Structure formats: C-alpha cells, structure tokens
Amino acid sequence: MKREDIKIGIIRIEGTNCEQESYEAFKRLDSKPEFIHLKQLLKTDCSKDEQRNISDFQCLMIPGGFSSGDYIRAGAIFAARIKSKLGKDITDFINEGFPLFGVCNGFQVLTELGILPGIKHGLSKVPTACLHINDSDRFECRPTFLKHESKGSCVFTKTLKKDEIRMIPSAHAEGKLILSTDKPKKAVKDLSDNDQIVFRYVNEQGDYDEYPWNPNGSFNDIAGICNLEGNVFGMMPHPERVFYRHQHPDWTTTGLDKTEGDGRALFESVLEYIEKKF
Numbered sequence: 001m002k003r004e005d006i007k008i009g010i011i012r013i014e015g016t017n018c019e020q021e022s023y024e025a026f027k028r029l030d031s032k033p034e035f036i037h038l039k040q041l042l043k044t045d046c047s048k049d050e051q052r053n054i055s056d057f058q059c060l061m062i063p064g065g066f067s068s069g070d071y072i073r074a075g076a077i078f079a080a081r082i083k084s085k086l087g088k089d090i091t092d093f094i095n096e097g098f099p100l101f102g103v104c105n106g107f108q109v110l111t112e113l114g115i116l117p118g119i120k121h122g123l124s125k126v127p128t129a130c131l132h133i134n135d136s137d138r139f140e141c142r143p144t145f146l147k148h149e150s151k152g153s154c155v156f157t158k159t160l161k162k163d164e165i166r167m168i169p170s171a172h173a174e175g176k177l178i179l180s181t182d183k184p185k186k187a188v189k190d191l192s193d194n195d196q197i198v199f200r201y202v203n204e205q206g207d208y209d210e211y212p213w214n215p216n217g218s219f220n221d222i223a224g225i226c227n228l229e230g231n232v233f234g235m236m237p238h239p240e241r242v243f244y245r246h247q248h249p250d251w252t253t254t255g256l257d258k259t260e261g262d263g264r265a266l267f268e269s270v271l272e273y274i275e276k277k278f
Contacts (some may be wrong), residue, residue, distance in 0.1 A: 009057040018064035062106030075108030107234030118227030135217030175216035199224035239263025
C-alpha cells in the first residue's frame with residue numbers, strides 16, 4: 001500500500017483523552033487517521049453516513065484516557081462494549097495481520113478483551129492478565145526509560161535496535177501488569193520465549209530498577225507486550241507525547257540537534273509494516 005492510502009481508526013468513547021496526539025502522530029507521517037466513536041462501529045445512535053466497519057481500516061488504535069471513568073476496572077466497560085458485538089470482527093482483523101495498538105487505557109482495554117497477553121492464539125473468553133493499581137497507590141506522571149527487549153517480532157518496534165533505550169513518559173494510576181497470580185515467573189518466561197516482551201522499565205543507565213524507575217510495580221518491569229504474531233501491541237507509557245524532541249522534558253539541557261522524539265519510531269514502524277505487507 002501507499003502511505004497516503006493507509007487508513008488509521010482512532011477509536012474513542014466517553015473519557016478518552018489522548019486521541020488528538022495519537023491522530024496527529026499518524027497524520028504527520030502522511031497516513032489517513034480518522035476519529036471513530038465506538039457507536040459508529042456498533043452502528044447505534046449515528047447516521048448511516050457516520051457508520052464504519054473495522055474492515056475499513058488498515059490499523060486501529062485505542063488511545064489513553066479514562067474510558068467510562070474507569071468504573072469497575074480500567075478499560076473494562078470499553079472492552080465489554082467492543083466484545084459484545086465486535087468480537088468476531090476484531091478477531092478477523094487481527095488474524096488477517098492488520099495491526100492493533102493500545103496505549104495506556106488502550107492497553108488496559110486489550111487485556112480486558114483477552115487479546116493480550118495473547119500467549120495462545122485468538123481472543124480468550126475471560127482476561128488472562130490485568131493492569132492493576134500502582135504499588136504507590138496513586139497516579140504516576142513522570143518520564144520513564146524503556147529498554148527495547150523485542151528481537152523483531154513486534155511490528156510496532158521493528159525499526160528499533162535490541163536493548164535500545166527510549167524515554168517515553170508514563171501517566172497512569174493502574175499500570176501494574178499482572179500476568180498470573182499463581183505462576184508469574186512461568187508466565188513471564190512464556191512471554192520471553194515467544195519474544196512477546198517488547199519494553200521493560202529501566203533507570204537512566206539502562207539497568208532494571210525499582211520505583212520510581214518502574215512507576216507501577218509491574219512484575220519483571222514489563223512496560224509493553226505484543227501477541228504471538230506481533231501485530232497487537234499494548235504499552236502503558238505514551239509514545240504519542242514524545243513525537244518531537246522538544247516534547248522531551250530535558251530538551252533545554254540536551255539541545256535540539258535532532259527533531260525526532262523517542263516515540264515517533266513506533267508510528268513509523270507500523271506504517272512501514274503496512275506498506276510492505278498489504
């Protein structure tokens with residue numbers, strides 16, 4: 001596909017608040033993003049002209065925010081509404097190789113849907129992971145350093161080098177990834193063996209560390225994971241907030257000798273994947 005023909009669906013509902021930055025990230029790279037309210041996909045309370053199908057797009061993104069006020073659990077209501085009528089459509093979308101990106105609240109939605117961690121193929125009937133309340137028991141908004149752990153499976157980070165460190169800010173209250181309550185080490189090993197661990201929290205020197213470097217207490221410092229096929233990716237930090245270098249908190253001391261921010265590469269990578277595959 002040509003870059004200018006790639007359609008990106010930015011899915012939102014009440015409480016979504018990071019859709020504009022997500023839209024702009026894709027728009028600046030010459031693709032065709034579109035804001036899509038979930039009602040348009042469900043074909044309720046909207047005109048026929050406003051209705052959309054998941055198959056209209058080559059990539060879907062669920063951005064950050066506090067969808068439905070994060071009642072019950074973060075992302076639970078958003079996920080339930082998707083699963084009730086769009087479960088088959090979204091499964092077909094993923095099986096056809098199209099990418100699905102969830103950031104912060106979007107990551108929470110993907111785990112509630114049972115799409116991630118995706119150690120087995122397909123969408124599970126019940127969640128097999130969750131993003132729990134931060135160990136600090138409060139909202140954490142801070143720069144976070146991420147080490148790229150993927151060996152090449154994730155289509156959103158193929159342009160990044162293994163062990164490369166990126167500064168991507170976090171802003172969440174429920175970001176502690178819990179994979180298994182009885183065998184967490186085995187769950188992490190399975191993800192690692194499958195090359196599904198994409199990012200882990202580190203300190204400025206690139207070493208695994210405790211709070212505040214790991215802002216939520218996520219087991220094994222996991223910040224982002226993908227499914228087995230690598231086309232579904234969820235992460236807690238916000239790459240759309242560091243598209244440009246001047247959005248980094250330290251730009252006044254490090255300078256602006258380069259214009260690209262640390263988050264831009266994720267959007268470029270997935271667009272390159274779509275260009276080559278479809």
